[in-house]
Amino acid sequence: MLSASRSETEKAAMPVQLLKIIKGKSETPLPSHLQKEDLKHLQEGFDHTNKYFQGIVILSYPLTKLRDGTDFFKVVLQDLDNVHRSSRINSINILIYGKMAEDCAKIIRHGDTFVVAGFKLAKSPTARQDGRHACHLEVSEEAGSAIYIYTKPRTNAASETASVSVAPKYAYTPLNHLKDGTIVNLYGVVKFFKPPYVSKGTDYCSVVTLVDPSNVKLTCTLFSGNLDSLPKIYKVGDIVRFHRIKIREYNGQMQGITSVGFASLTFDGTVGAPVVPRTSSKVYTFMDEEQKTIEELRVWAASNLSISGPAAKLSGVQPMLFFDLTCQLVGKAKVDGSSFLLKVWDGTKCPYPTWKVPVEARDLEGEKVLLHQLRNLTVDILVYDNHVQLAKSLKIGSFLRIYSIHTKQASADNEEVSHIEFHLHGGTCYGRGIGVLPESNPDVKELKAFLESVDLADSQMESMSSVELDGTFNSVTDLESHLQRCQQLSVTVLTDHQDLNNTELKTILNSTAPQQYRIRAKLRTYKPQKLYQSIKLHCSKCNSLQEVPDGENFDLILQGSTVTAPNPELHNTSWYDSAMWTTQDQKQRKIAIHFVKCDEMLQQPEDTLLMIEGGTLKEVWKLTKRFKCVIPVRSTKDDLELLDLSAPFLLQGNIKYYGCKQCSTPKSIKSLSSIAAEQRPSWEPTEIAQVLGIEPLQYVFIMKFTLVDGTGALNAYLFDYEKFFQIPASEILTNNFLQQKMEMTMNTLCPPGRKLDDLPWLECFIKSYNVRDATKHRVYYQIFDTTVAEDVV
DNA sequence: TTAGGGTTTG
Numbered sequence: 001m002l003s004a005s006r007s008e009t010e011k012a013a014m015p016v017q018l019l020k021i022i023k024g025k026s027e028t029p030l031p032s033h034l035q036k037e038d039l040k041h042l043q044e045g046f047d048h049t050n051k052y053f054q055g056i057v058i059l060s061y062p063l064t065k066l067r068d069g070t071d072f073f074k075v076v077l078q079d080l081d082n083v084h085r086s087s088r089i090n091s092i093n094i095l096i097y098g099k100m101a102e103d104c105a106k107i108i109r110h111g112d113t114f115v116v117a118g119f120k121l122a123k124s125p126t127a128r129q130d131g132r133h134a135c136h137l138e139v140s141e142e143a144g145s146a147i148y149i150y151t152k153p154r155t156n157a158a159s160e161t162a163s164v165s166v167a168p169k170y171a172y173t174p175l176n177h178l179k180d181g182t183i184v185n186l187y188g189v190v191k192f193f194k195p196p197y198v199s200k201g202t203d204y205c206s207v208v209t210l211v212d213p214s215n216v217k218l219t220c221t222l223f224s225g226n227l228d229s230l231p232k233i234y235k236v237g238d239i240v241r242f243h244r245i246k247i248r249e250y251n252g253q254m255q256g257i258t259s260v261g262f263a264s265l266t267f268d269g270t271v272g273a274p275v276v277p278r279t280s281s282k283v284y285t286f287m288d289e290e291q292k293t294i295e296e297l298r299v300w301a302a303s304n305l306s307i308s309g310p311a312a313k314l315s316g317v318q319p320m321l322f323f324d325l326t327c328q329l330v331g332k333a334k335v336d337g338s339s340f341l342l343k344v345w346d347g348t349k350c351p352y353p354t355w356k357v358p359v360e361a362r363d364l365e366g367e368k369v370l371l372h373q374l375r376n377l378t379v380d381i382l383v384y385d386n387h388v389q390l391a392k393s394l395k396i397g398s399f400l401r402i403y404s405i406h407t408k409q410a411s412a413d414n415e416e417v418s419h420i421e422f423h424l425h426g427g428t429c430y431g432r433g434i435g436v437l438p439e440s441n442p443d444v445k446e447l448k449a450f451l452e453s454v455d456l457a458d459s460q461m462e463s464m465s466s467v468e469l470d471g472t473f474n475s476v477t478d479l480e481s482h483l484q485r486c487q488q489l490s491v492t493v494l495t496d497h498q499d500l501n502n503t504e505l506k507t508i509l510n511s512t513a514p515q516q517y518r519i520r521a522k523l524r525t526y527k528p529q530k531l532y533q534s535i536k537l538h539c540s541k542c543n544s545l546q547e548v549p550d551g552e553n554f555d556l557i558l559q560g561s562t563v564t565a566p567n568p569e570l571h572n573t574s575w576y577d578s579a580m581w582t583t584q585d586q587k588q589r590k591i592a593i594h595f596v597k598c599d600e601m602l603q604q605p606e607d608t609l610l611m612i613e614g615g616t617l618k619e620v621w622k623l624t625k626r627f628k629c630v631i632p633v634r635s636t637k638d639d640l641e642l643l644d645l646s647a648p649f650l651l652q653g654n655i656k657y658y659g660c661k662q663c664s665t666p667k668s669i670k671s672l673s674s675i676a677a678e679q680r681p682s683w684e685p686t687e688i689a690q691v692l693g694i695e696p697l698q699y700v701f702i703m704k705f706t707l708v709d710g711t712g713a714l715n716a717y718l719f720d721y722e723k724f725f726q727i728p729a730s731e732i733l734t735n736n737f738l739q740q741k742m743e744m745t746m747n748t749l750c751p752p753g754r755k756l757d758d759l760p761w762l763e764c765f766i767k768s769y770n771v772r773d774a775t776k777h778r779v780y781y782q783i784f785d786t787t788v789a790e791d792v793v
Numbered sequence: 794t795t796a797g798g799g800t801t802t803g
Contacts, residue, residue, distance in 0.1 A: 192798055201795025209798065221796050250797060322800060404800065425801040
């Protein structure tokens with residue numbers, strides 16, 4: 001009986017799902033706009049928009065149907081925060097209607113933590129009899145409610161005996177085990193995608209190619225009449241979970257296609273980013289196992305998926321290329337039957353004159369004042385054919401990613417100089433299309449912050465490339481002569497091997513690896529174009545690479561650590577003095593700072609290492625300005641300990657030092673006392689890491705250079721801590737001057753908008769090496785013993 | 794049904 005209802009559950013396309021819980025705390029955060037509401041505030045007349053109520057399931061009733069056939073499910077939640085208070089009333093009835101009732105009934109279990117948002121509050125007709133809260137909460141999908149259920153991992157045995165229902169346990173098929181004619185659940189890393197577009201039939205279509213650690217590719221063709229139910233993929237590297245996708249053989253290869261009940265979750269593929277699913281489902285399962293899968297796929301993808309294409313800014317565009325642009329829509333206008341105009345900006349200025357598509361003023365939608373203010377920063381993008389319908393529906397002010405825009409150099413008869421045109425051609429090759437990004441997207445947040453910082457007075461200047469603004473070049477003529485010089489001499493030099501002769505790229509490409517060569521070539525293009533994206537963290541022990549975590553992530557970890565108050569028993573020891581205070585605000589946060597003594601003496605602030613508990617990001621940051629080193633810690637019962645290794649284990653100056661999660665075995669904080677015993681400790685990060693059992697990660701530039709020399713083209717990787725650019729990779733993220741310097745260097749090595757003939761030469765030393773796995777063998781190239789020429793930097 | 798990845802030619 002039970003097993004029958006279970007298979008029914010799985011067939012019924014029912015994503016009822018659970019979020020995971022660890023150490024009593026959910027790791028999957030609720031949407032940030034939601035705020036917790038106390039039981040006592042659940043009263044008529046209060047505004048409950050953007051509020052959620054959370055309680056423990058203490059009772060649930062069988063799923064029933066109302067007279068009109070609607071499913072109905074009632075649960076009772078207890079507010080744990082109120083259990084020990086004087087108020088007698090600490091439970092409330094929740095009435096659930098429709099599909100949500102059915103979904104919840106299937107997975108809910110006594111003791112689960114139940115979160116409800118978007119509820120309607122009404123007088124409870126049974127309050128007198130049941131002694132519960134005077135109001136009840138009504139929830140349904142139609143009312144826009146959302147339910148999140150946090151559950152502890154349940155064993156199969158537990159679910160077999162669960163009295164209410166059985167949580168569906170999904171099995172996921174690796175991509176190398178897919179069989180024709182089956183319907184499966186799977187995970188994959190997005191290798192390629194076409195954002196949803198209007199098909200020639202009745203539906204939207206999105207094509208997605210996935211890979212997984214089996215190294216097998218699967219291209220899926222997804223259809224839906226509802227744009228929202230297609231996966232919300234924003235970039236290559238995103239991770240998806242598909243439920244109930246049908247597998248078919250097509251042209252000798254497996255292919256995925258939507259089947260009844262298809263559902264998807266999409267996750268940011270960045271290592272260390274919060275694991276928050278993007279989905280249109282209000283209710284879905286998500287447990288420990290799933291989170292682990294995402295984290296593993298991220299790590300796998302970081303070292304196995306090629307770095308995503310250039311995410312160019314308008315300031316970095318070159319003629320005759322295709323690129324993706326993240327931007328904001330400022331205006332739009334109809335042009336003719338087969339094309340439509342979008343006016344967008346990203347806060348930077350295109351270094352070339354850009355074309356303006358003539359349209360009737362009355363056809364132009366958008367705020368006139370803003371369109372005028374931004375006239376020198378917006379560009380006109382003409383979209384064609386199948387993209388017109390979607391473009392028409394876009395809202396002014398929304399944030400877009402336009403994929404595979406084509407830049408074309410052209411000149412009108414009445415123009416002396418050529419201009420650059422932006423086209424989004426018809427068709428969907430290479431993922432060409434338009435995607436709308438939500439405001440919660442990290443790239444949008446970054447763009448918004450940048451747009452807000454743009455000084456419109458500056459943008460009125462006729463030309464604003466970073467090179468000219470830098471002040472090094474006083475005029476365009478200076479820049480020209482500088483570049484001319486670069487065309488004769490090499491812009492890079494070898495630091496060794498000067499006696500070797502050059503080898504043509506063609507010869508290298510036809511040779512076996514491993515070997516080393518001296519080459520003379522031009523840098524046709526490079527990735528990533530956003531230079532800060534070239535900075536990664538490298539573990540020299542396990543050789544892994546990871547993204548540099550963002551400040552937001554650190555802030556969250558710090559916030560999480562304030563849950564544990566400093567333990568006064570650990571204060572004032574032989575090797576540190578402690579100070580503790582409580583903030584005066586509502587939160588009454590406790591902060592403790594432990595000043596490490598050297599040779600039993602306190603040092604000058606600029607020589608002092610301190611440990612902090614309960615601090616905010618801002619406080620930690622301020623301390624780094626005044627003290628030599630800051631180590632964020634938290635109290636345990638009998639010792640201080642480092643925070644999670646997703647946070648820096650040490651901050652020194654502007655630099656955050658991270659440890660490798662895989663290779664570190666954190667030791668007791670007491671180990672630091674061995675350095676503190678020295679008379680004048682230098683507090684070297686490597687030494688601190690060593691005594692704390694941390695394998696430090698090093699900041700490194702990773703770039704892919706496409707080099708050409710007339711005989712061939714090859715991609716060579718640059719893996720550089722400092723030597724090539726003569727800029728320490730560890731410092732560039734926090735130093736504007738160094739960022740400008742690096743941008744200028746790249747503009748010299750590969751000046752934007754130049755024909756191949758006009759590019760400067762680079763002298764490089766490269767080595768080839770083999771990379772083999774079960775199915776493939778490839779030869780890679782890496783640049784080494786090379787540096788940017790002195791008069792370039 | 795639609796599309797089935799591998800740039801338009803405005």
